[in-house]
Amino acid sequence: MLQPSRQRALTVRLLCLLSLAPFSVALGQGSMAELASRASLQKPMPGDRVALHVYGNPAMSDVATVDEKGRINLPQIGMIPADGFPIGALRDTIRARLMAVLNEPTIEVAVQRRIIVSGEVMRPGVYYADLTSSLGEMIAQSGGLKETGHPGKVYLVRGASKSRIPDWQSDQSATADLHSGDQLLVGRKSWLELNIIPFASLSMAAVSLFVSLKNTL
Numbered sequence: 001m002l003q004p005s006r007q008r009a010l011t012v013r014l015l016c017l018l019s020l021a022p023f024s025v026a027l028g029q030g031s032m033a034e035l036a037s038r039a040s041l042q043k044p045m046p047g048d049r050v051a052l053h054v055y056g057n058p059a060m061s062d063v064a065t066v067d068e069k070g071r072i073n074l075p076q077i078g079m080i081p082a083d084g085f086p087i088g089a090l091r092d093t094i095r096a097r098l099m100a101v102l103n104e105p106t107i108e109v110a111v112q113r114r115i116i117v118s119g120e121v122m123r124p125g126v127y128y129a130d131l132t133s134s135l136g137e138m139i140a141q142s143g144g145l146k147e148t149g150h151p152g153k154v155y156l157v158r159g160a161s162k163s164r165i166p167d168w169q170s171d172q173s174a175t176a177d178l179h180s181g182d183q184l185l186v187g188r189k190s191w192l193e194l195n196i197i198p199f200a201s202l203s204m205a206a207v208s209l210f211v212s213l214k215n216t217l
Contacts, residue, residue, distance in 0.1 A: 035134065062075050094107065127141050134171070
């Protein structure tokens with residue numbers, strides 16, 4: 001049984017942790033809100049997806065892919081130059097078009113940005129990131145790193161630039177923001193890193209064999 005002083009100390013620690021929990025949740029929610037706010041200033045790019053949900057009118061709900069000219073084609077609305085508006089303003093633009101055929105439509109618009117994940121991941125390919133998706137979440141969607149993947153060699157490739165993101169698992173700063181068309185590249189471990197344990201095991205076995213032979217002589 002715990003001594004009274006020890007029990008009081010544990011109780012105080014537990015109460016401190018419980019009191020900090022709401023602040024941790026609020027901090028996480030704040031980070032996601034900031035991430036979404038920055039992403040909403042971007043413009044949709046070719047290859048992105050725009051999902052439209054019209055409440056009470058499923059026939060007008062659709063998912064459209066931004067074409068090579070930056071346009072989307074939606075039912076009964078027609079072509080909209082999606083790349084001419086920030087993501088945050090696209091909803092109002094679509095709603096204004098819908099008001100020509102519907103009375104006060106209630107809609108939701110979600111833009112999914114096209115991201116390429118390549119290199120030493122389990123399932124390299126094209127993925128789609130919503131406004132709150134982080135770099136670490138996109139790598140998780142691809143199945144995570146292979147055994148050959150180096151956690152210190154994760155790069156964000158945008159156009160001609162290539163930046164290493166050291167804290168990619170938790171970084172939600174503007175440096176690690178995802179943009180349409182970005183590529184996440186995971187580098188490979190060096191030969192030494194991949195073979196050091198087998199090499200060490202072989203060396204130990206060789207030493208043990210040598211010692212055994214020496215003892216038998």
